[in-house]
Amino acid sequence: MDTFAALADPTRRNIFEYIVRGETSVGEIVERFSFKAPTISQHLKILKKAGLVQSRADKQKRLYTVRADGLAEVESWVQLQQKCMSERLDALEHHLSQ
Template sequence: MSIFAALADPTRRGIVESLARGALSSGEIAERFDISASAISQHLKVLREAQVVRVRAEAQRRIYELDPHGVAELSRWVEELKGFWAPRFDALEAELRKPAGRPRKRRKEK
């Protein structure tokens, strides 16, 4: 599954936003949502397979954090978009800032 397909789900985006603040155990993640722990587990599986998050074991706990590889891929895509759109937005802004020309005179109708 692609990163974008994985992030299409609002719960998975919420998980990623939570992990952006720091690593969390699967239990801590589950506490933040009103869905079952098994549903959270499935969401985490999708995010792992898309390389958005990674997991490590600490004793009996599973600790999840953002996967730098997946985040870098997403960041590259955003930078490409910015490279495409930034000059166009700059040109639009320049055009909008130009002073308005004189209004054209209307021709008298006979």
């Protein structure tokens, strides 16, 4: 759902950074981070709902990967704001040079 909220938690960003390196099972993530399996599972659920990761089944395991377009919303928002900022800055400079 809300990508920004999903990325607000540093643990979730760390998990995302880990998954972005390649397809990862839940167990692998649990091993790397000092959190219990249910905690990781909840974070993954939130990342998934936000469209940041996806999963597929392989035997008992669930393998997670990042979604290519997951960060698009955040990126475009940030860039729109920066565009507005630079436009205002340009206008200010132009005004000052008059």
